[in-house]
Amino acid sequence: MSPARRAPQPREIPGLTRPRQPRLPSVAERTLPNGLRVVAVRRASVPLVQVRMRIPTAVRRPGDLARMLLLQRSIMLGTAERSQGELAEALQHLGGSLRFYADADGLVMAGDSLASELGPLLALAAEVLTSSSYPRAAVEREADRFADGLRRALSQPGVLADEAWRGRAFGAHPYGRDVPSPEEVLEVPASSMRAAHRRRVGPDGAVLVLVGDLRPARALDQVERAWAGWTAGGGASHVPPLPALEPGPLVLVDRPGAVQSNLRLGGPAPRRGEPTYAAAEIANALFGGYFSSRLVTNIREDKGYTYSPYSLINNAAAGSWVTVAADVATEVTAPALLETSYELGRMASLPPGADEVAATGQYLVGSIALSTATQSGLADTLLDLLTDGQDVAWLREHPQRLAAVTPEQVHEASIPMLGPAGLVSAVVGDAELVEGPLAALGEVVRT
């Protein structure tokens, strides 16, 4: 630093001003005769509308995952009235988009458009839901593309690590995999898509959320009019309850020559509706769920082992679990696992400081405010809440629950969720280099 400059003196950090509470959105709701639950919320910050829908249709048998994902990728390939290109053009004209995602719990639809085009957007969505045509050649092309994409995905070490952890944690349960093999996808008959759509893509038990520059009551009418003809499907279906996690030896997946190892650990977490959920959220965040956490402080900011370690709570239909992840330099694989286990053990053995708990709770409260401050964030959050059996009141009540959590409650929530004795662990890395050091810490099995 240039000697000419006077060294600055420490200054006092300003406090916070009185928080302004987010206004709870006003909600209109209706369940249509076809069983679809529709929720509409006005937020006129920009002249757009956001549409989200979850259709619970579970993956149950081997092969279902590949079929569901191919269906999701093929649902926009054409309708009774339009080709793939015409459908995409029609959406663009509305300033819109319509996308589908699938996982073991079912199908999610996400769309948006200029606010003035909500009616046409709903009409196009209805057209897809009721008359998607799955042209054979296009579906086969999509399967090829999907298989190519899967080969690329499965060459990523992070994806391999996530899959190894899921397989070890959930075994044959549908959550045991998130990614099908390219071969499974190529085996799905293109001709089976229409029947799968009729069986699975139905309104009964589904939830639709609309958020944006709209009038809620009118939006409900628009949905009811545009979607009256959507009656397909065998109703909602759900995956079986999640099996209890069985801790065991660390699973090591060999990736010869890898310059990093991908660590994944995890244990069971409470559901959003359970009384311990707020404490568990604080425990997760305080441990590794945000930058100020113990895990980041230790293995990144103190030791420099890793760039972006994290932990997070996954909320799926059949259960919740916590995932702890760190991608670390090969030569520090065992030390990084040791420090991670130390921090996990500390969570399970001792209550955290009251100041840590308060700071983490405040962070989580702020995160709710930030993530619901946009139309799309509010739509995503509402869909998650409604899917999980909660409602919009959660946005008001949950900050109060977070603020009331005590260090003892965080400790109690940590024992089953983060206690090293109960966790399932997997590592992807260069086995020749990391197996010995890892085996010095505990039992290791190679896959």
Add this chain to the structure above:
Amino acid sequence: MATTTGIASRRTPSYAVERATLRNGLRVVIAPDRSSPVVGVAVYYDVGIRSEPEGRTGFAHLFEHLMFQGSVSLGKMEHIRYVQSSGGSLNGSTRLDYTNYYEALPSSALERALFLEADRMRAPALTEDNLANQLDVVKEEIRVNVLNQPYGGFPWLTLPPVLFETFPNAHNGYGGFEDLESATVEDAADFFDQYYAPGNAVLAIAGDLDADQAMTLVRRHFGDVPRRDVPPRPDFDEPAPTSERRAEHHDALAPAPAVALGWRVPDPADLDAYLPHVLLASVLSAGDASRLRRRLVQDDRTATDIGAHLAFMEDAFDVRNPTAMIIEAHHAPEIPADRVVSAVDEELDRIATDGVPEDELARIRARTASAMHQRADHVLARTLAMASYEQQRGRAELVGEMPALLAAVTAEQVAAAAASLRPDSRARLDVVADGAR
């Protein structure tokens, strides 16, 4: 159906901007919007990857990490903890032409956020320990994003050295490990002195605030940051290729080949010349109705994925000259890359020769407008856009004006943009998939 005039005249939030320049040279823009109780705060320093000296590749980014390490008032991790324990989230990034630091918070934490940004503008803690630690962290960042990743750095790190010849434009912005390891605390102090002067920065604040009160707080916390000289920004321009430039990149982890093409485009400072290229990128690859996706992915099946975008870090609206249009495609090993490239050439020719029908352009405009509204709905995205528009163009108001400017681009301009993307003026990089089984 949307029409040109329909989109342009649609009710668009205008985000009125208040601005001031402090006596130390700091430029400030403030835009209130009371719809949600959150604020965004961003500081943009006018220094980026292109300003790194030779032998110091990756230094701008390494230095960015050092700005989070505390100060005379704050110990290590305290800056981050003060933001997060106020309910906020934060980050920073290093781009070709700027380095930014930003946070989104409940509006109750506005003054605290301003204090924290002023604090590190005054004097970050540049110590041996912090440098050694963040050097390790940055190496892991490079390993996770590049070295241990199939297609790592494709094409943002691998195409520039093919398209450009001068060090500022061609070098690897993440940096080589040797260069990074040779960086010293003294280098960091010099870099700070040279580039992190208040007069070389723009502060943007948006969201749930009163503009006058916010300006008072800005003066309170930033007013006494000492004024320092601001270095002139070099002109990084260099001649465009006059023949095709080609290279191969062997990727030991990639399971299938890929190809990237890059063309120089007009100086983004000249919006009239530049914006047609932005729309052209959408005509080419935005969604299933786009030209390249229809031709290569749906009809010919020559590519499994294809994308077109402006600027190497996909920051079309906040990159300076020189920059590029980039088209990248993944394809199956049995399809020769030449077939992918010829199909792209034919589609560009078709646009250049036959033009773009008004109906097609209308839907591209509608989608572009709605994407820009969606970004503006996010308080932090809006704050960031304001900061970069103010820094590079002196006009934060562009955050509200850009949809209309894009809507005014004509079909003829888009066709002319396509005509400028000739095979003999481009760079081409082929990824050889050494990881194919």
